[in-house]
Amino acid sequence: MSQSLYNNIMEILRKPFPPEVVQQRNHKSKGFYIPAEEYEKRLEEGAGSYWSWYIKGEPLIHKATNEVQVVGTLRILETEREGIGFSTLQVTPEGKIVNLRYGIRAAAQDALRDACDHFQMGWSNLRTNSSNKESSKNEESSSLCMKCKKTLSGDELNFLATNKIKLLYCKEHIPNHFIK
Known part of the structure; x- marks a missing residue:
C-alpha cells in the first residue's frame, strides 16, 4: 500500500x-x-x-x-x-x-x-455541533481558541480531533505537550 x-x-x-x-x-x-x-x-x-x-x-x-x-x-x-x-x-x-x-x-x-x-x-x-449546543445562546457559535479567542478553522479543528486534543487552541497556541 x-x-x-x-x-x-x-x-x-x-x-x-x-x-x-x-x-x-x-x-x-x-x-x-x-x-x-x-x-x-x-x-x-x-x-x-x-x-x-x-x-x-x-x-x-x-x-x-x-x-x-x-x-x-x-x-x-x-x-x-x-x-x-x-x-x-x-x-x-x-x-x-x-x-x-x-x-x-x-x-x-x-x-x-x-x-x-x-x-x-x-x-x-460532531465536536463543533456538540460544543455549540452545550454553549449558552449568548456565546458565539463558532469555536474559539482558548488563549487568543481567534475563530478556529476547519483544518485546526481537524488537527485537534486527529491528535485527540479536547481543548480548543489555534495551531499557534497548542501547548507542546499536547502534540503526540
Missing part, C-alpha cells in the same frame, strides 16, 4: 462535512450524527474503488432490549475498521418482530457510521 495514497485519501475523508448534513438524534437527545448516506458519498469522493463495506456474520437479536446488532467492516486500501450498529425492533404483544428487515438495515447503517468514526470521519463536525 502506498502511504502517500492512503494519506491523500484520509485527508479527503476527514474534511468537514457541510453543516446542513449534521442531524440531531432526536428532540430529547443532545447527540448529533451524520447520516450514513453522507459518509458513503464522502467515501466515494475520497476513496473511489479503494473502499469496501461488508457485514460480518449474522445480525444478533437481543430480545431483552428489543434490539438488533450488526457488525461490519469498512476497508480502505489495506486498512480495516469495524463498526457496531444497533436498531430498535418493533415487537407485537405476542412477541412477533414487525420490522426485522428495516431494523437490520438501520443497524447496518449505524455500524457503517461507527466504522467511519474509527477512521476519524466527521470528527470536526
Whole structure:
C-alpha cells in the first residue's frame, strides 16, 4: 500500500462535512450524527474503488432490549475498521418482530457510521455541533481558541480531533505537550 495514497485519501475523508448534513438524534437527545448516506458519498469522493463495506456474520437479536446488532467492516486500501450498529425492533404483544428487515438495515447503517468514526470521519463536525449546543445562546457559535479567542478553522479543528486534543487552541497556541 502506498502511504502517500492512503494519506491523500484520509485527508479527503476527514474534511468537514457541510453543516446542513449534521442531524440531531432526536428532540430529547443532545447527540448529533451524520447520516450514513453522507459518509458513503464522502467515501466515494475520497476513496473511489479503494473502499469496501461488508457485514460480518449474522445480525444478533437481543430480545431483552428489543434490539438488533450488526457488525461490519469498512476497508480502505489495506486498512480495516469495524463498526457496531444497533436498531430498535418493533415487537407485537405476542412477541412477533414487525420490522426485522428495516431494523437490520438501520443497524447496518449505524455500524457503517461507527466504522467511519474509527477512521476519524466527521470528527470536526460532531465536536463543533456538540460544543455549540452545550454553549449558552449568548456565546458565539463558532469555536474559539482558548488563549487568543481567534475563530478556529476547519483544518485546526481537524488537527485537534486527529491528535485527540479536547481543548480548543489555534495551531499557534497548542501547548507542546499536547502534540503526540
